[in-house]
Amino acid sequence: MPGNPLSEEIYLQRTRKRKGDVRGHYFRDQTAIIHCRPFRRLKHKTQVFFAPDNDHVCTRMEHVMHVATIAATLCKGLNREGWNLDTELAYAIGLGHDLGHPPFGHSGEEAINEKLVRKGSFCHEMHSYRVAEHLAYGGDGLNLTYAVKDGIICHNGEHFERSLVPAVQPNRLEEITARDCLPTSYEGCIVRFSDKIAYLGRDIEDAVIARLIAKKDIPPEIARGLGSSNSEIIEFCVNDVIERSKGGDAIRFSDPAFELLLQLKRFNYERIYYHPKMRRTAEFCRRILHSLFDHLMALHARCGRDFGKYPESGIPLDQAFGRRREEMDPFYSRTGADAETAVTDFVAGMTDNYALEAMKQITLPPPLTFKA
Structure with missing residues (x-):
């Protein structure tokens, strides 16, 4: 089975050297993320629905937990098929991937971006890296491994790919200014897939709670193919990725599953995200x-x-x-x-x-x- 293209020495690099401990490299990064204030604030940041008066509607913190667990599940499933993926690395990237997301979800991201139009642009992927590397702890950052920071800045939750392989050259993380970079690890590729799997189904469930749509509005081909609940969609997508990726050298969806995901994305945009x-x-x-x-x-x-x-x-x-x-x-x-x-x-x-x-x-x- 394919391995990650860079050396372990590169993946484990930190901005400041630190002694290892019983947690191991990537579990340490998980705990560093969980204990930092930017992570704590995710519980009061919008995922899609602003200031819900229902305790069961997804927040940004719940979303990152979904992404982390889906990514870890994909790693476990593929490891049973002969891959050698690091579950703790994937989980750490999932936890940290939205550390820099602004308030009010993507509306907030667009609002800040409008203010920076003369200077450049605001992308939550780059800002999540900035939070992890610099802004946490008054400029010291979290001192995460290169592999986790690379996965965070390259997670791009908006661009859909049917298959992904890692970039073969190290990314110069401080120089990344656009969303077109690819992660340098298979675990980072898995988090990109997990982000889409996590939000497409959950956003439908929350939209039903918010009465923007009814379950019967879900197109029949999507309900039959992917499922009509978040758990059904996650289960279908996870199993599809494992089945299509085993024995290969890429993380991929099957053609039918990918087409259904694109249909679901279009439905969500038309009926939920662009709802009046x-x-x-x-x-x-x-x-x-x-x-x-x-x-x-x-x-x-x-x-x-x-x-x-x-x-x-x-x-x-x-x-x-x-x-x-x-x-x-x-x-x-x-x-x-x-x-x-x-x-x-x-x-x-x-x-x-x-x-x-x-x-x-x-x-x-x-x-x-x-x-x-």
Whole structure:
């Protein structure tokens, strides 16, 4: 069976050397991700449905757990067929792949991207790498292995491929600026597949709960071929990938399964993601993030590196941004980061709840206190 194209030495490289421990390399990376604050905040970030009032609708944290477990399952299944995949590596990539996703799901990503149009673009894949490598712990990052960081930045959940093999040359992770890079490990390829498997079926279930669609709306050929529930779709896709990939040198779907997935993707976009209610919500989210971005840019223009000035407004958001700006100042100074970068990092790190509260703070006056 094929092996990963790079040496173990490259896959295990870290930015800073550290002694190994009983956890092993990739399980250590899993725990580093789980314990960091950016991971904790995923529980209050949108997957697809903004601020659901139902505890059973998927959040960003639940999504990454789905991706990690599906990826690990694929590795286990293929290992039974003679492959030699590292389940712990795949699980670590799955856990970390959305660490840098902004609030409000892809609507939030689009909103930040619009603010950076003159400078470049905002992609959550690249920002997830940035969070893992730099932004966590005040500029020190999580010190993950190359293999995990490579899988995170190359996970590209929007582009669908029928088959994947790893890139044969190491990716220069700091230089990646577009979504066209391929991971250098089979485990990274598996996470790319797992991301699609995880969200297509789950989004249908949540859309039914939200009454955007009914189960009967699912096209019959999809319901017959893939299934009509999240568990059925996951089971079908996992078994299909294992069956089609065993004995080969690529991670792949069968032609019929891939065509059904594309049909399901089209259905989800037409009936869920572009639903009028979803588009209206997206516009509200866009306005919120644009307003917060503009407010913080103006604040940075007034205060800059004079960190004592940030609390003067009395607005908690301004105080929090000032503290974070001061904490990150050594890293920003070392890397020549500008105001847009500092504001982007802060806004992208917000949860949905924090963004809503911050919006109240900059638009509503504080209540007056009257003496009795």
